[in-house]
Amino acid sequence: MSQTTQGSRRTARPRHPSSVGPPSQKPLNARRRRRVVGSPWTPYIFLAPAVLYIVIFQLVPLVQEIWLSFTKTTLLNPTASVWVGMANYFSIFSNDNFRQTLITTAIYVIVCVVGAIGIGLLIALLLNGRFPGRAVARSLVTVPWAAPGIAVALIAVWMLNPQYGVLTKLLRAIGIDPGPSGVLDNQHMALSAILVTTIWQLVPFVAVVLLSALQSVPQDLLEAASVDGAGRWTVFQVVTWQVLKPTVGLLAILMTIWSLRRFELIWLMTRGGPLGSTRTLVIDLYSQAFESKQLGTAAAIGMVGIVIALIVIVGGRFVARAAGRES
Amino acid sequence: MNAPSRRRARVITVLAGIAAGALVLSGCSSAAEKPESSSAKVSPATITFAASTLGDPGRGPGLQKLIDEYNDSQDVVTVKPASVPYPTFGQTILTQMGGGEGPDLIRFDMPEFEAAAGSQLLEPLDDTIDAKKLNLIPGPDKYLKKDGTRYGVVFENSNYGMFYNADLIPEPPKTFDEFEQTAKKVRSGDVYGLAFRQTQAEEAGVWQDIFNYVLGFGGNWSDGKKLTIDSPEVIKGLEQYQKLYNDDVIPKGADAATFRKMFVDGKVGMELNNGGYVSHLSSSNPDLNFSVARIPFPVKKQGSLIAPIVINANSKHKDAAADFITWLLKPAQQVKLQEVLGASSVATPTKRSAASLEKYPFLPELDKLTDSGVPQIVLGYGEQTPDLRHIIVTEVLSSIKGEKTMKAAMQDAQKQAEELVGK
Numbered sequence: 001m002s003q004t005t006q007g008s009r010r011t012a013r014p015r016h017p018s019s020v021g022p023p024s025q026k027p028l029n030a031r032r033r034r035r036v037v038g039s040p041w042t043p044y045i046f047l048a049p050a051v052l053y054i055v056i057f058q059l060v061p062l063v064q065e066i067w068l069s070f071t072k073t074t075l076l077n078p079t080a081s082v083w084v085g086m087a088n089y090f091s092i093f094s095n096d097n098f099r100q101t102l103i104t105t106a107i108y109v110i111v112c113v114v115g116a117i118g119i120g121l122l123i124a125l126l127l128n129g130r131f132p133g134r135a136v137a138r139s140l141v142t143v144p145w146a147a148p149g150i151a152v153a154l155i156a157v158w159m160l161n162p163q164y165g166v167l168t169k170l171l172r173a174i175g176i177d178p179g180p181s182g183v184l185d186n187q188h189m190a191l192s193a194i195l196v197t198t199i200w201q202l203v204p205f206v207a208v209v210l211l212s213a214l215q216s217v218p219q220d221l222l223e224a225a226s227v228d229g230a231g232r233w234t235v236f237q238v239v240t241w242q243v244l245k246p247t248v249g250l251l252a253i254l255m256t257i258w259s260l261r262r263f264e265l266i267w268l269m270t271r272g273g274p275l276g277s278t279r280t281l282v283i284d285l286y287s288q289a290f291e292s293k294q295l296g297t298a299a300a301i302g303m304v305g306i307v308i309a310l311i312v313i314v315g316g317r318f319v320a321r322a323a324g325r326e327s
Numbered sequence: 328m329n330a331p332s333r334r335r336a337r338v339i340t341v342l343a344g345i346a347a348g349a350l351v352l353s354g355c356s357s358a359a360e361k362p363e364s365s366s367a368k369v370s371p372a373t374i375t376f377a378a379s380t381l382g383d384p385g386r387g388p389g390l391q392k393l394i395d396e397y398n399d400s401q402d403v404v405t406v407k408p409a410s411v412p413y414p415t416f417g418q419t420i421l422t423q424m425g426g427g428e429g430p431d432l433i434r435f436d437m438p439e440f441e442a443a444a445g446s447q448l449l450e451p452l453d454d455t456i457d458a459k460k461l462n463l464i465p466g467p468d469k470y471l472k473k474d475g476t477r478y479g480v481v482f483e484n485s486n487y488g489m490f491y492n493a494d495l496i497p498e499p500p501k502t503f504d505e506f507e508q509t510a511k512k513v514r515s516g517d518v519y520g521l522a523f524r525q526t527q528a529e530e531a532g533v534w535q536d537i538f539n540y541v542l543g544f545g546g547n548w549s550d551g552k553k554l555t556i557d558s559p560e561v562i563k564g565l566e567q568y569q570k571l572y573n574d575d576v577i578p579k580g581a582d583a584a585t586f587r588k589m590f591v592d593g594k595v596g597m598e599l600n601n602g603g604y605v606s607h608l609s610s611s612n613p614d615l616n617f618s619v620a621r622i623p624f625p626v627k628k629q630g631s632l633i634a635p636i637v638i639n640a641n642s643k644h645k646d647a648a649a650d651f652i653t654w655l656l657k658p659a660q661q662v663k664l665q666e667v668l669g670a671s672s673v674a675t676p677t678k679r680s681a682a683s684l685e686k687y688p689f690l691p692e693l694d695k696l697t698d699s700g701v702p703q704i705v706l707g708y709g710e711q712t713p714d715l716r717h718i719i720v721t722e723v724l725s726s727i728k729g730e731k732t733m734k735a736a737m738q739d740a741q742k743q744a745e746e747l748v749g750k
Contacts, residue, residue, distance in 0.1 A: 074425075074446065075421065075422060075425045076421060076424070076425045076442060076443065076445075076446035076448060077425065077446050077447075077448075078425055078426070161580075162579065162580030162581070163578065163580065163581060163585070179579075180575075180579035180580060181525070181526060181579045181580035182580040184528075185526045185527070185528075185580050187728065187730075270527070270528065271527065271528050271530075272527075273526070273527025273528060273721075273724075274526065274527045274724065274728070275527065275721060275724060275725050275728070275730070276721070290418050290422065291418070291713060291717065292713065292714050292717075293421070293425075293442070293713075
């Protein structure tokens, strides 16, 4: 009896014109949706694609690299690996050239990060001011960032050519003689040339990010500090820098990791030479893997790079947290 | 059998006869147009042939024509050329081969050939190649066997000679002193007496260049059993290379592409290079007045660019690849290949055409060098040549940049090399 009543009620209920279709499908879909959304598996389903991606493209290669670093494996016969334990690590750390590579990498990373952030901050502060043509200047400043690394490297090599390079001529004109072979073949100048090129390419990105951070500095705070008699430097130190600090911290971590990984620019400009003076970790890794064909040694060098990157990330977070507690 | 059945049987026999006749005739006509592949057992396949020279503007089109001729000569195998640029050729192909892939046929340089043969990445060719029957030139051929097994056959053998701009140098120098004096005499303004590679970025090129100085002064990197990098002869040869570097007779810092362009433009007097350079010069500037003579160093030995053709052990069509090699080694094809390669020689003795000899009268002089040519590998350490090359070139460059004396540099190189090879 009650069933009949309920049934008649259902048929009597007016239907929305848009809900065309079998009468029982909508409630069924909704029930299914509720079941899926409310299920304890829901978060795992949403996470699955990302987890799969990380496992397949990052975790498996990482585990493989760790394993490779404990083996003697050649590029020409990668399936015939021989377990050698820590031998690859002992071998690279006992090599003077590798120690030099670590020093070169450290110089490259530190100068790149400090240089790019320092110059980028200056440009961001300039672009944050009001002057005619500001919009054009802001657009122009991003050009080096938009240029592909390979094009930048080739242009730099061309400009530094010992015979006809415009920069070589300029250097000679101001009394800096790179020698007959030019800057890129001078073991005392090649790294500087690569650093200048890298910073030139990185600065726009830093400037644009810091410019957006600068625009979030509360105007009333700046005005209040000025009214209280604070000078420009004090205003920057007390107000602006406090707002910029987290962004600068993030940029420093990103720049460090990018600089540790940078390959194409250095390879195309000097291939790690002359005399190993521009040989960074990634150049050494590539050279071991594809020139010396020693995949095991290359994997050990890669692991050293990963450990350095992890130290930078953990150290950066630690510093950021400590700074947060202090403020 | 009744009459209709007999008639039917006769008709069937006649039809079968006609069909067989037609088949034989069609077979004959097909054979006349496109003869079958030289080996009857070859399965139909499309194979790839990788060579850096395929991209060479001087020799590439000629090689392509030769491949097309092979493809047109039969219906069973199609060879597709794969051009990989020289600077990355070895690395690209060896990486592919290590991964179980790669082209079916490859024209290798010696260091890569040694590395691939040592890692069992090449197909043994003992069953395909009969050196005596084919009359292979023994000088370069002896380097293509490893532990008694043949892994390749000479595709190109290019001897190193002294190329000179005849407009700048009418008479070629005959001794090293004359060589140095001529270079100094020619040097003026933007014209240089000599050119060679001297930067780390061109490590493989520097290796080829210093080889001639080491051999020309009686040295070698090893005696086949032990390394002799710091031997007095090697040091003496490299000191001559350093002397010329310091003499201000070369365009320092210029890479090979730059100074070769300068040679073509008449801005460089002399260059030590291999026979393949002849085609490059002729195609770049047909009016260039140049010639080639023997390198005027005390010992009559010089580098030789031996480039074997090999079959990739990963190839799924080894029989088809072998068929191409067999075809290429036939006398008619060897003559054509030599014409394409210019001043280089090929696997078998061939007679140069009258037209070639008229165009390049110095060719017999270059051909005579085949027996005194030494491949640019460290004998006895073929597989480790790229690593040894890196050590030696780095030390040589550190010396010419004034970091240490050549003797100290070679002593350091010997020490590092011994650590590498485990002696």
